[in-house]
Amino acid sequence: MIIDDPLLAALAGTGLAAPDDVRAVRHLPGRALCSQVGLADGRLLFVKRARPGRPAVTGEAGVVRAVNALPGTAAIAPELLAVDVAGSAAVYRGYQDWRTLTGWPDVGPDVVGAIGAALARLHAVRPGTHPIDGIAPTGPFGRPTLDWAAVTPAALAAFPSGFREVWARAAATHTIVDRLAARWRPSALIHGDVKHDNVVADGGRVVLLDWETAGWGDPLWDLGSLVGNLVQLWLHTLRLTPGGTLESWLSGAPVPLDELRSRVRAALSGYGPLTPADRGLVAAHAGVFLLQRALAAGLLAERLDAPGVLTAHLAAQLLTDPDRTAPMLL
Template sequence: MVVSLSSHNVIQYLRSSDLCSSEDGTSSNSELPESKKNLNLLVTLADNRKLLVKQKRSIDLWDGKEQFFNEWLFDQLLEKFPVIGNIGAIASSVVHFDEENSILIRNYLSEYQELGNYYQQNDIFPQAIATTIGDTLGALHRATFNRREYRDFMATAPAGQFRYHFNNPAQGIESIAPEIFGMVPTPALKFYALYQKYDNLESAIGDLANDWQPCCLTHNDLKLDNILIHSRWEHLDNAIVRLIDWEACAWGDPAFDLGTLLASYLKIWLDSLVVDPTIELEESLQLAVTPLETLQPSMLALIQAYLKAFPNILEYRNDFLLRVIQFAGLALMHQIEATIKYDKYFDNISISMLQVAKNLLTMPQLAMLTVFGISESEILKPVAKLEKLPQPESKQNLLRLYYPKTRLRGC
């Protein structure tokens, strides 16, 4: 019989799993905010230790079990290969995995908060934080790059299951069928009309998927909500960030991780737009509460720290930065689709986000100038001095990541 956890029976489950004693109890606020995929329970034990208890809501579906299995497998990887486990900012700390009931329990990092919340509350974007993230991610990708023992370990399948290949996350929008008219709000149909209208957009996504070359261990869901920042990070020399929620981790393309992360920064800019029917899109983007120029130093620090930690990726893929930009565009596309699917919402901000995503995907060389504020050759210059890497020809023209007026013909 499948166990369905709640704040009323979680302690009983922990006791039956030998994870706490009869003296342990829960705090009065043990249930964390709702998640679309998981039930999250925060349990405080008698010694003030805290456990995060997660259970998939649709535990009859295999994908939920597989994701928790992936996070547990990643935790086992850190134990088996200390070289990876010693990378400071990688955190898993899984203490219990119940595959049958889709339950995963790990230690709760009470002195940390989500980086996305930190940015929102403080409205500052310290380069030191971005540098640490880039250095950590580069260290992980470098340590596992083309290492067969790590790849074989991550190919481990749950009992009774088989893994024939690793998932390719470089996918476009799901096939559009007549049923969509009853599933999404009418304004959201504009998104699908525009997506179908731009042939070069679908072609660019197809090229990304076809050229997907997994070569190292990747997080595959590296957004700001899955990065924690220490409450006293300014006073620490290390351990200021932690990368969490490794449910989607697999052998993959490192550009996908970086692109997903860049998209999270770009989304801060796009979510801060001033939206009004009397304001043109171009003016709205310029009046953003959080200007793109405010985020550029952190995004640049992130990418340069990554390349400093893992310069060899440029020899393996000389188009690496271009693919990072394209994956950022793809991540924005997926964000729009998720908002429509789960929140039933689509507005002018979503339209501007679609236009930005399109330009990132179809014109990455030019879009890179706008995202980072400098050209590709300037980004690579510090690494090239150390590694004697060939530098691409410098581009001087900036590309708008949006059109002055969004065209909605055919909607």
């Protein structure tokens, strides 16, 4: 096993463990500079190191510390153990016996209901109701800018054809995304990056990971992300045979559409009552989530695959007609 020196140095800088205390290291796929570290005394740690061009881990650690200190929000965020003296790494408690959500089978009604309930407790924290230092307003959709949705025609030519395909398919949604961004208000404390791989679960309890994008924002974005993520996971259960159509793929779905609908409704039931207008906005924000994922897939592809095409199609449907789509899904 090779343990990189920067990780050991960061861990030593927290005072939690010396290099000789480390027995195992597992770098987490899909999480840059994040590692699970096993110690000789049996403890499991989650270490997150700073990345160039990304928010400092000290800022995220401060948000997590504040969330865990607030009444009603304890245990929504991971347990922060220490930040190294250089501010380059934060160490959290590891969740060795908790379930990591990796796909559709892991996001059952108990889990999505618990995520919805956790978000309701988080969103109950409003600006001015609690003295929270270090928490700032977020940009629309949890981003500081809308750079992913504001590509000029000249810049678009430099993108892979997969991205351009998504962009063309979503042409009717561009003004809608702009309108959603314009109505964004920092009205509640939000996580900003709700998706299955940012959650660990133990029965009906959940902890949300990765608080880089947390701040004051629109709570409907968190809900829309949760719904959009469920739709995306469900899409990956479909058998997208070559030459098939949306109707044929749905008719032969291993997981019926009704099951997707029941998961979405379990999530919203855990959250609590929503007005009809809010349900339409949740559907629209789910469309933004799916559009982001389709564009990200397009950045890595010269030709969009079937899941990417379907993701872009559903993103456009949710954004262009959320009031009709919401009753079907929510």
